[in-house]
Amino acid sequence: MKPRRHMLRLLPAFALGLWAAARPAHAAPSSREDQPDASPQWLKVRASLFGQRPISPATADQLALDTPVRAEDAAVVPVAIRSRLPTSGEQRLEKLYLLIDNNPSPVAAVFTLAPGSGQADIETRVRIDEYTHVRAIAQLGDGRLLMATRWLKASGGCSAPPGKDPAAAQASLGRMRLKVEGEPQPGKPVLAQLMVSHPNSSGLAMDQLTRHYIPAHFVRRIDISYAGQPVLSADLDISISENPNLRFWFVPQGAGELKAEVVDNQDLQFRSSLQLQPARAL
Secondary structure: OOOHHHHHHHHHHHHHHHHHHOOOOOOOOOOOOOOOHHHHHHHHHHHHHHOOOEEEEOOOOOOEEEEOOOOOOOOOEEEEEEOOOOOOOOOOOEEEEEEEEEOOOOEEEEEEEEOOOOOOOOEEOOHHHHEEEEEEEEEOOOOOEEEEEEEEEEOOHHHHHOOOOOHHHOOOOOOOEEEOOOOOOOOOEEEEEEOOOOEOOOOOOOOOOOOOOOOOOOOOEEEEEEEEEEEEEEOOOEOOOOEEEEEEEOOOOOEEEEEEEEEEOOEEEEEEEEEOOOOOOO
């Protein structure tokens, strides 16, 4: 097993153990809106992921993070990472990190983009446990790190009860849908969406009948390919909402199969595919 994947698989259990042992029953927010660089959780995650590497503030053209200021539902918070950084060449955008400082497991997702994805925009939905800074960090091919930060007001999302009946959730477990928007054309970026039916249990929600905690069961890895070539991979964690939803871009060069392969933390595997026949513009 690769060291990076091994670290991500261990992270939820490690983080939840620390969280349960150290977090008071009614913990106050542990960072301030006007002090993103002083967040204790961020300083720990920064050291763990990036060591002493410099991280520069991103300009709006380089990297933008789109979130609500105050979430309507802390268990389903839309997050969009948008970038106009190149997706090919030596300085291309290679990885995007989505971090949520005050969540029990702050590393929500790590997206690895294949060269030539056309547009490095990604949208998903997350849980928010308490008022927090949310961060998008871009890693470029030349080693630079750029960061965009937003303050988000929400709480209780990680321990919220599931929105779907457990029996119904189990019956639909692993069902997936892939779709693209518009009519794909060869050589032009096209927006795609993957929807996965999965409880994505955080391990922090209580079964209201048994009064026992529902075991953690979440999607940990998504691999997207087109015509046999990688498009995007995502290492995910418990911060991703129930029924994971991912919007991304890719560039079809011709006819091919858009394929999604999903693995959860119980090593259950699910697959879905969509055959495309891009039409040339007149």
